[in-house]
Amino acid sequence: MxxxxxxxxxxxxxxxxxxxxxxxxxxxxxxxxxxxxxxxxxxxxxxxxxxxxxxxxxxxxxxxxxxxxxxxxxxxxxxxxxxxxxxxxxxxxxxxxxAVDGHHADYRPGSPDLPKVVDVIRRLGQLPCPTIELRHAEQRLERYVDRPEDVAYFAGDTLLHTDWNNTNVLVAGDRALVVDWGWATKGAPWLDAAFWVIWLIASGHEPASAEQWAAQVPAWQGATVEGIDAFAVANAHMWDEIGGHDPDSWTARMVDAARRWRDHRKA
Known part of the structure; x- marks a missing residue:
């Protein structure tokens, strides 16, 4: 709500x-x-x-x-x-x-903003993880995995944003900046690219195209097939919970995107 x-x-x-x-x-x-x-x-x-x-x-x-x-x-x-x-x-x-002068990132296929988002996810992944209290990705996702042992895929020492809603990314000139860090998390380095996939699908990408953009983030190459599969399943369960029995149109779009990616991974 x-x-x-x-x-x-x-x-x-x-x-x-x-x-x-x-x-x-x-x-x-x-x-x-x-x-x-x-x-x-x-x-x-x-x-x-x-x-x-x-x-x-x-x-x-x-x-x-x-x-x-x-x-x-x-x-x-x-x-x-x-x-x-x-x-x-x-x-x-x-x-x-x-205050930053810019526009919310456009995630639609063909958008010139997409490489800038790749770049900011890449740069974020290169930052040292601060020694402050952070939630852990495996703890945030443990309720949504099909198998308890799957949470091990999500553990790591990388600072993550995790909420790649396009309104959280401001494009100003040749760079992108990320706002709303209240859900900053510590976890596996490929997870931010994975969280981004859902938003790309919701913005009009086919799941395979969304994964191709995620693959341009170097950390994605460190993910295992099994880890990505487990994340897609967990994320679909999470959005099903958020959507509930009668989601509004915005949430229904995200629920559908998460399910489509899960089904693509299972195909």
Missing amino acids: RTIRIPYAELPANARAAVEAHTGPALKADSASEGLNSEIAVRLVSRTGEYYVKGRRASHRWAWTQRREAEVNPFIRGIAPALIARVESAGWDLLIFE
Whole structure:
């Protein structure tokens, strides 16, 4: 279920004051139309520049993702927009990032953005995994495998993003940047390319074409056939759970993409 978003003006005055201690007084604050997981997500303009502010109430069940994003940001410079500050005030937990001018990546077949996404996944895979608290891929996926021993395929020491929704990838000029790191994970180096496959299929690729793009990420070559098969099965089970009995059209598209990839791997 997506989070209900509020406009910046509805934040408590003390929370806005805490933000503007870092940005200067807000002259304009436009709510983002995509990525509806945050309770507040705005592009804020002040005399000192432009900023992206996102956050949740400190009591939210996913409030821990704010801390995770703040902790991982120093380790992903050049891959993600820089975090300027984290403020906790009036019951809110807010992150202030540099604003990036760009567009959400286009994953459709033939898109010129696809090589840039390959490049950013490759560069992410080359970064050292920080020694901060991270979820482990094998733990996140253990509920969804057909065989308990299959989780061993997902274990590793690589920093992963795991949520390759195209709205989480901003293309700015000749580079791509990745946002929304609350679900940063530690796991096998090929997993981010595998997570991307589902989004490519949902964007119009056939499963074989999506795998060909994933194969351009060097880490993909380190995956075993059995490991990819197990992941495709687990991911299909995960999306079936997310979709439930009556998924909305967006979720139904993802459920279908995950099932198509699973069936392709089993063929």
